[in-house]
Amino acid sequence: MKKLSVKLGILFFLIIFGLITFMFFFLHKGIAESRVEEELKALKARGNSHSAILEKHFSIETIDHVVLMESESMTDVIITDKNGNVLGSSSDTASFEKYLRIPSSSISAEGEIVEDNWKDEPYIATISPIEVNGQLAAYVFMFENTASVHSLIQGLNDHFFLAGWISVCLTIIIIIFLSRGITKPLLKMKEATSQISKGQFSVSLPIASNDELGDLAKSIELLATDLNYLKQERNEFLASISHELRTPLTYIKGYADIVQKRKLPDEEREKYLKIIVEETNRLSELIKELFNLAKIDQNSFVIHKECIDLKLFFKKMEQKLSLAFQEKKINFELLCPENTLIQADPLRLEQIILNLLDNSIKYSQAGAKIELKAWKNKKSIHISVLDNGKGIPEKEIPLIFNRFYRVEKSRTRSLGGTGLGLAIVKELVQAHGAEIMVNSQENVGTEIELIFKGELKR
Ligand SMILES: Nc1ncnc2c1ncn2[C@@H]1O[C@H](COP(=O)(O)OP(=O)(O)OP(=O)(O)O)[C@@H](O)[C@H]1O
Ligand SMILES: [Mg+2]
Structure with missing residues (x-):
């Protein structure tokens, strides 16, 4: 876990650091260039204004005046005649000589840049022409020491360096908090899962966020409760199974x-x-049914759906059961419209209906009435088994689908029930994607309804 936060942190850092360097590089270059350009423009403008004055009064006095003005400023001026002979200079001409190149072609009245390589040269320089009576008379050269540009850029560098440091520090702090924020809940979840694996199912994770981490925490809690439920169910199942096996064996x-x-x-x-x-038969029956259930649980059992005409199907079942009905003098009624079709596995459907009818016969007095009905709805087929037998107490209704659950242990024992019938029915019904509903009242009767979604027309 710790490693994850380090990995994430380093990755974030490298990405952000790369971005910052990239951005700063271009920003710095842009600012420096535009600063130098501005300096050059200002220098040229100054040269032009000198040349404008000299064009009005081209005399030694004016030249001296201009030179005197420049000697007090950061910039320097050299005025030459049109052949390059120095007429006046604000400081020693020796260091400027190499820039005093007279251009071969005529230059515009706006002036031109003579030297702009501020990085390597000690000066940047511009030239402006002086025209008297429409004739080129002289030139004004302006110079600015690049040291000032360098110190300007140095200041810019310092600022960038500071900003860089601050953003790097901020990034590191943010990354530390961020990766903690991600890894902390993960660590908690890891703890929770190891608790679960030790058999402690009562884990609670603070689900603070609404994101994937929150979802994961929710899933882990759900897993814990599910596991808890499964464990309890397995314990109960084992307890009842050993009880069920022990009794006939005794x-x-x-x-x-x-x-x-x-x-x-x-x-x-x-x-x-x-x-x-009899008891041996009961035992082998029990084991057979348990085996059946185990197969359903494993999903290793396949439903082969066919189109079944319910009327014909129920008629055949009625014939099979006629002996059982006669024995208990049951008044059986079959209510099913012609051409009621359903998609189901015929063997499994028979198993379901037989189980339900068997219950109705078992838990009804002699002479009782049992109805088997089927009807179509808009998008579903309904099958119901209805009897006027003993009924099921209301609070036991949710329990009758549990394995080995019987309402009256002693009563059903004498009737030979195992309590697995409805558990199997429920699994089979669910395997068909159908629903099962119970409606029962004690001493009045029971109705069990199956709802199959989506019928089929032949
Ligand atoms: N039609 C019914 N009328 C009254 N009680 C019923 C009816 N159907 C089921 N029950 C009650 O629900 C319990 C569970 O039924 P289930 O079919 O699962 O078990 P069983 O009939 O006892 O045993 P098995 O079907 O395995 O032989 C029954 O023991 C019975 O008490
Ligand atoms: Mg039964």
Whole structure:
């Protein structure tokens, strides 16, 4: 984690530092050039104004006057005749000689720049012509020591250096805070996940931000609660499974012991053996159903959807169940319009409906009424199994889909239920992308409704 903040910091720093250097380089160059240009312009303007005066009064006195004025200023002047002979100079001409080149072609009245290489030369220089009566009479050379330009640029450099330092320091401070801000919540999340892996699921992460980090924190919390739930569910499941397996095994062992140890009359022996067989069947049924559930859980089980005509489908099931209905004198009614089509796996759908009908038969008195209905809605197909049996107490309704959940343990035990039927039904219904709803009232009856979205027309 620490490494991440260092990496981020260095990366940010290099990028920002590069940008700053790049920007400063161009800014500096631009400012320096325009400053020198201004100096040259000012120098030329000064030369031009001297030449304007001299054009009016071209005499020794005026030349001396101009020279005297310049001797007190930062700049220097040299006035030559048109052949380059010095007429007047504000200081020693020796250091200016190399600039006193008389141009071969005529120069404009605006003057021209003679030397602008401020970096290497000791002076920058301009030239302005003096015309008397329309004839070129003399030249005014203006000079400015580049030392002043250099000190100007030096000052600029100092400013840039200071600004550079300040921005580098600010960048470093900002980067430190920024990378802390990013890595701190990450560190917390790392701690939280290692807590989770140790089995401590009650982690709470302060979700301050609304960004990806906040999302990550939320996901981690969600993961923790999910894991907690799964762990609890697994514990309950294991507890109930061992209970469910133990009970029939105790019966089997008990009766087997009796049959083995005592000399029993044939009739009684037969009775005990029958119980043993029944309990063994129950056990193998239980294990088969558990295996089924495990397959659904793993998603290793595939739904092969087909187009099913519900009316024909239910008719066939009614025939299969007719014996069970007769035994309990059930008054069964099938309400399904012709041509009600559905996309479902026929084997699984049969398993679902059989389970629901089996419950309705099991938890209803003899002579009860059971209805199996199907109807079309705009965008869905509904199937419902309705009975007027014992019903389910309201507060137990949410629990009946749990594995091994039975409303009255003793009652259902005598009926041979395992409490897995509805758990399997729910998984199968969900595998179809459908919904299941329970509507039940104690001592009135139960209706279980399945909703399949999106029907199909043949
Ligand atoms: N139609 C119904 N009327 C009244 N109670 C019901 C009805 N259907 C389910 N129940 C209650 O819900 C419980 C769970 O049903 P489920 O089908 O999961 O288990 P089971 O019928 O006991 O066992 P299995 O179906 O595995 O043989 C039942 O034990 C019963 O108490
Ligand atoms: Mg059942």
